[in-house]
Amino acid sequence: MKQYVTYRRVSTTEQGRSGLGLEAQTRDIDLFLANYSDEPFEVIGDFTDVLSGADNERPELTKAITLAKQTGAELLVAKLDRLSRKVSFIATLMDDKKLSLRVASMPHADKFQLHVYAALAEQEREFISKRTKAALQAAKARGQKLGGMRDATMKRNEAVKANAAARAEKVRGLVLPLRGAGRSLREIAEELDKAGVATARGGAWSAAQVKRIIERLEANS
Incomplete structure (x- = not known):
């Protein structure tokens, strides 16, 4: 048993x-x-x-x-x-x-795959922390010290961009090799779901989301 x-x-x-x-x-x-x-x-x-x-x-x-x-x-x-x-x-x-x-x-993950996912998750946390700090420093350097609706909105936008970039970096090691191997956007989305990688809202991956991830990664390459 x-x-x-x-x-x-x-x-x-x-x-x-x-x-x-x-x-x-x-x-x-x-x-x-x-x-x-x-x-x-x-x-x-x-x-x-x-x-x-x-x-x-x-x-x-x-x-x-x-x-x-x-x-x-x-x-x-x-x-x-x-x-x-x-x-x-x-x-x-x-x-x-x-x-x-x-x-x-x-x-279905074996020990090697679990080790890789753990490393990616740790990198993601470090990257999010650094990108968030960098975004806040950049906003401060642009003189956004007075507060108000506009400043608050810009800070939120900076944080959203930083988090989106961090999420893209999290799956770089999975998405780009699969894309390079000729896998379709839908197939890559299915592999991300199988790997237990959550989307920003915790739902299933779509081809459109994978496309945006790839575009962010290529823009930051």
């Missing part, structure tokens, strides 16, 4: 008390078990931490990993960032030959 140890994490005490975030993670885990797991299966342990993703000292995660390794069960999480937002921490887990890891939102 296939065995799993499930792990969930929320980032604040309020989320832990109210169930916000936990419900969505439980839903994703249940979807994986119902649609992608070998049959029959058994969940032999369920663990939840209420801590920041930057904190690697998570007692419930430690328990989940220990149980999974002792029993040979797979450690199942809803999304990769529920383990950690640090690629170095995730890489350590990937290198542990005694630990088998599955991510519900990327049901």
Whole structure:
């Protein structure tokens, strides 16, 4: 029988008390078990931490990993960032030959692919931070210090542009190689969905969105 140890994490005490975030993670885990797991299966342990993703000292995660390794069960999480937002921490887990890891939102991803996605996510966070700071500095240099509706609108526009560019950079390593291999915009959109890469609004990818991503990447090349 296939065995799993499930792990969930929320980032604040309020989320832990109210169930916000936990419900969505439980839903994703249940979807994986119902649609992608070998049959029959058994969940032999369920663990939840209420801590920041930057904190690697998570007692419930430690328990989940220990149980999974002792029993040979797979450690199942809803999304990769529920383990950690640090690629170095995730890489350590990937290198542990005694630990088998599955991510519900990327049901077909192997360890190498998960490592790549973790690295891309870390790059995205760093890029968004730098682009947002650069956009604000540029706005300040143009003399936008008086406030008002116009200044607020321009700052929002700068932030929107920075975030759009950051999202494009996030998928550069996936989109451009697929495009270079002759894949259609629709096929690339399907691959992004399969990889668990979310759009800005959290929906499914469309060919038009992929086209805009490619145009942004080419403009910034």
